[in-house]
Every structure is written in C-alpha cells, then in structure tokens.
Amino acid sequence: MATTTSLQSKRSDPWYGPLLTLDVLAGLAMVVAIWAGLLFAKDATNLAGDEQIAQRIFYFHMGCNITATLGFLLSVIGSVGYLVRRTLVWDRIAQTGVEVGTLFAFGIMITGSIWAKPTWNTYWTWDPRLTTATITILIYLAYMLFRNGMDNRHTRARFASIYALFAFISVPFTYYSARIFRSIHPIVFDGANADAQGSFSIGPSMGQTLIITITCFTILFLALFFHRWRQLSLEARIEDLKEELYQ
Amino acid sequence: MSSDSLRGLLGRPVTMRTDGGSAAFMRKVWAVAAKDVRAELRAKEVASTMIVFGLLAVVIFGLAFDLRVPKSSMVVPGILWVIVLFAGVLGLHRSFGAEVDRDTLAGLLLAPVEPSAIYFGKLASNLLYLFLLELFVLPVMLVMFDTNLFQFHILLGLSLGTLGYAEVGTFFAALTANSRARESMLPVLLLPVMVPVFMAGVSLTAGILDGRPVSGLVSWLVILAVFDTIFFVAAYWIVDLIWDGI
Numbered sequence: 039m040a041t042t043t044s045l046q047s048k049r050s051d052p053w054y055g056p057l058l059t060l061d062v063l064a065g066l067a068m069v070v071a072i073w074a075g076l077l078f079a080k081d082a083t084n085l086a087g088d089e090q091i092a093q094r095i096f097y098f099h100m101g102c103n104i105t106a107t108l109g110f111l112l113s114v115i116g117s118v119g120y121l122v123r124r125t126l127v128w129d130r131i132a133q134t135g136v137e138v139g140t141l142f143a144f145g146i147m148i149t150g151s152i153w154a155k156p157t158w159n160t161y162w163t164w165d166p167r168l169t170t171a172t173i174t175i176l177i178y179l180a181y182m183l184f185r186n187g188m189d190n191r192h193t194r195a196r197f198a199s200i201y202a203l204f205a206f207i208s209v210p211f212t213y214y215s216a217r218i219f220r221s222i223h224p225i226v227f228d229g230a231n232a233d234a235q236g237s238f239s240i241g242p243s244m245g246q247t248l249i250i251t252i253t254c255f256t257i258l259f260l261a262l263f264f265h266r267w268r269q270l271s272l273e274a275r276i277e278d279l280k281e282e283l284y285q
Numbered sequence: 286m287s288s289d290s291l292r293g294l295l296g297r298p299v300t301m302r303t304d305g306g307s308a309a310f311m312r313k314v315w316a317v318a319a320k321d322v323r324a325e326l327r328a329k330e331v332a333s334t335m336i337v338f339g340l341l342a343v344v345i346f347g348l349a350f351d352l353r354v355p356k357s358s359m360v361v362p363g364i365l366w367v368i369v370l371f372a373g374v375l376g377l378h379r380s381f382g383a384e385v386d387r388d389t390l391a392g393l394l395l396a397p398v399e400p401s402a403i404y405f406g407k408l409a410s411n412l413l414y415l416f417l418l419e420l421f422v423l424p425v426m427l428v429m430f431d432t433n434l435f436q437f438h439i440l441l442g443l444s445l446g447t448l449g450y451a452e453v454g455t456f457f458a459a460l461t462a463n464s465r466a467r468e469s470m471l472p473v474l475l476l477p478v479m480v481p482v483f484m485a486g487v488s489l490t491a492g493i494l495d496g497r498p499v500s501g502l503v504s505w506l507v508i509l510a511v512f513d514t515i516f517f518v519a520a521y522w523i524v525d526l527i528w529d530g531i
Contacts, residue, residue, distance in 0.1 A: 121526060169480075176477040183473055187464035197460050200523055204453070204478060207519060211481035215508050218488075 067254035101255030102145035109139020166216035317406020381462035
C-alpha cells in the first residue's frame with residue numbers, strides 16, 4: 039500500500055523526473071570534477087613535494103568559490119526582488135541562495151585550510167580574503183537565525199531582505215579594511231600580488247581543468263538549489279492550505 | 286469635539302506634514318530624541334546600565350590582563366572597542382524593545398512624522414548614551430591601564446566609529462524589535478556587520494598609541510567616515526520599509 043501511494047505521488051509530480059535527472063547529472067559531475075582535478079590536470083611547474091599535491095585542491099576551492107558567490111548573488115537578487123515585488127517567490131530564492139551559498143562557503147574554508155597547511159605552514163591566518171570570507175559566513179548564519187525568529191511570513195521576508203541588503207553593503211568594507219594589511223593570498227588570475235606565498239601559474243591544462251570543475255560544481259549547485267527551493271515552495275503551500283483549513 | 290473635526294478623523298487618514306523643509310524635519314527628529322531622553326531620565330534603565338557594564342568590563346579586563354601583558358598599551362585598543370561594542374549592544378536593543386514592551390511603538394508610528402524622523406531621533410538619543418558611556422570609560426581606563434587615550438586622533442576615530450555603530454545599531458534594533466529573542470538576536474546580527482568599524486578603530490587606536498606617524502593612519506579614518514556616510518544614506522532610504530506593514 040505504501041509503495042502504491044509513493045508511486046502515485048511520483049507520477050503526479052511533474053518535477054520528479056527532471057530533478058532525478060539533475061541529481062544523477064550532479065553525481066556524475068562530481069566524478070568528472072575529481073577526475074579532472076586529480077588526474078587530467080598536469081603538475082604545476084614551480085612547486086614540489088607536499089605543495090605540488092596540495093595545489094590540486096585549488097580546482098575544488100575555485101568550484102566552491104564560484105558557486106558560493108552565485109548563491110550570495112542570488113540572495114541579493116531575491117531580496118531586492120522581494121522588496122520591489124512583495125511576492126514570496128523572490129524571498130524563497132533569497133533564502134535558498136543564502137543556504138546553498140553558505141554550504142559552499144564552508145567548502146571554500148575547508149579546502150583552503152587543507153591547502154594552507156603545507157603551503158603557508160598554518161591552517162589559518164587573518165588574511166583579508168580569509169577575514170572577509172569568515173565575516174560573510176557569520177553574516178549569513180545570522181541571517182538564517184534571524185529568519186527563524188519571526189512567524190509572519192511577509193514580515194520575515196521583508197526584514198530578512200533588508201538585513202541581506204545591509205549585510206551586502208558591509209562586506210566590501212571588511213575586505214578593504216583588511217586589505218590594508220599585507221596579503222599573502224595568491225591572486226592566480228592577475229599574478230599581481232608580489233607578496234603572495236604558494237602562488238602558481240596557470241598552464242593550458244590547468245585552465246581547461248578549471249573550466250571543467252567550475253561547470254561541474256555549478257551543476258551540483260543547481261541541483262541543490264532546485265531541491266531546496268522546491269522544498270520551501272512545498273512548505274509554503276502547506277502553510278497556505280493550513281491557513282485555508284483553519285479559516 | 287466638533288462634528289467637523291470628528292469627520293476629519295474618520296473620513297480621511299491623518300496626513301503627515303512633510304512641508305517646512307529640513308528645519309521642520311529636524312524639529313521632528315528633536316521631538317523624538319527629546320521624548321527618549323526624557324523617558325530615560327525618568328526610568329534610568331539604558332544609559333545607566335551601559336555605563337555600569339562598561340566600568341565593570343574595564344575592571345574585568347584589567348584583572349584578566351594585569352600581570353600577563355608586558356605593556357598595557359598592547360591590549361588597550363582592543364579592550365576599548367570591545368567595551369564600546371558590547372556595552373552599546375546592551376543599550377541599543379532597549380531603544381525599540383522598550384517601546385514594544387510598553388506597547389507604545391504603534392503610538393509612536395502613528396505620530397504624523399516620517400519613519401526616518403523616528404529613526405534619526407532614536408539614533409540621536411542612542412548616540413548620546415554611547416558618548417556618555419565613553420565619557421565614563423575613558424578616564425577609568427586611563428587610571429586602570431595607565432594609557433592616555435585622550436589624544437585627538439583616537440577621540441576622532443572613536444567618535445566616527447561610535448556614529449557608525451549607532452547608525453547600524455539603531456537600524457537593527459528597529460529590525461529585531463518584533464522578533465522573538467531580540468536581546469540575543471541583535472548582537473548576532475549587528476556584530477558581524479560592525480567588523481569593519483572594529484578593525485579600523487582598533488588599528489587606528491593601536492597605531493596612535495605606538496606613536497606611528499598620523500599620515501599612515503589616515504586611511505582608517507577615511508574607512509570610518511565612508512562607512513558612516515554610506516550607512517547613513519542607506520538607513521535613510523531603507524528605514525521606511527521596516528514599518529510599512531504594521
């Protein structure tokens with residue numbers, strides 16, 4: 039009996055097939071990303087020993103970086119969208135952006151720390167980029183807590199959107215105030231930071247690998263984003279039905 | 286009540302007087318701030334709590350670091366700014382929390398003034414309390430840590446930082462006033478956003494105490510001033526959105 043109902047719900051849900059496909063794609067994308075990062079990419083030319091091995095985490099670091107940025111960008115778009123349009127669809131985009139973005143931001147932290155130990159000889163240092171990343175994560179954790187504290191859905195959406203805007207203004211300030219100290223974080227694309235430690239240059243196979251892993255992480259991001267977004271939409275529908283029932 | 290004024294009350298909403306330009310706006314801000322200070326003079330619950338907490342914190346930090354640090358000026362910048370932030374957050378949530386507790390927030394919002402005037406009035410009273418706190422804390426720190434913080438650039442940085450803190454703090458106090466557990470929610474929201482002010486303030490104070498040339502420290506003052514300006518404008522624009530559903 040239980041299987042019949044679950045089968046019926048699968049059939050009646052138009053999103054079931056596409057989402058399952060996306061999940062499988064995301065799983066495959068992670069396999070491809072691991073293959074590209076660990077096997078396909080050639081060694082960096084100027085590194086040796088542990089640093090040479092650690093360097094390969096860069097591809098996953100960048101994958102997380104792009105997707106976290108994407109999530110936070112979507113949260114700002116969703117927040118502005120809500121404040122202009124006042125429909126909860128935008129608010130759900132903002133909330134999903136924050137949640138999935140924060141998840142990938144933790145990915146940035148973890149991969150970065152693992153890389154930093156052999157390269158900088160420490161897991162953590164108060165570098166501008168590290169400081170900014172930490173504060174950003176703290177701000178978005180606060181955002182999630184803040185949402186929990188309010189019951190009315192529209193008040194919650196409005197206040198959370200306002201907070202997201204304020205938080206978004208504060209982040210560049212953190213970056214610039216931290217930047218006045220000397221940075222040791224490598225800048226791979228400009229190569230402009232003379233003080234960077236553990237920097238390496240991008241060869242052709244590295245560039246290709248980077249494109250592959252970023253694409254793969256974006257697929258993973260989309261899968262997680264749609265699942266969470268859909269979950270929130272269903273939650274909202276349950277709320278609507280409850281309100282109708284009690285009236 | 287004459288039937289004419291009664292019809293006036295029922296027939297159309299009380300209109301907000303937005304004429305009179307900036308002078309009229311300043312008078313509204315002043316009215317809100319004066320109301321707050323008057324309530325504070327009678328209840329003595331915000332500024333007094335902040336000051337006593339500030340002094341207590343100086344003593345606790347003094348006990349914590351006394352014999353362990355070679356030179357007290359190494360920890361004084363951090364202590365000063367931590368005390369301002371923590372004592373401030375203690376008072377800030379009361380500025381709207383007290384209105385909610387006494388059910389007077391709706392009355393305040395019904396007053397025929399712009400929401401931004403209410404915000405700036407609250408900002409002015411909070412700024413006054415914070416400066417009062419610093420007025421008490423700085424001399425005590427001079428005695429406890431034997432470090433002279435009464436230097437022009439330190440005081441300038443402290444004033445700019447306090448202004449930025451009051452701006453964002455008052456705004457977030459309004460934002461959290463209606464949420465559950467606002468006392469614990471405000472610091473969680475506020476402190477990460479205040480990190481730039483904290484970093485700039487601590488670095489500036491430490492630089493001056495170390496006797497470094499002021500020309501190299503001006504950038505911190507610039508960060509504080511730009512922070513103040515941007516959040517002043519942002520709060521002015523966004524503050525209307527906080528109360529538009531109530």
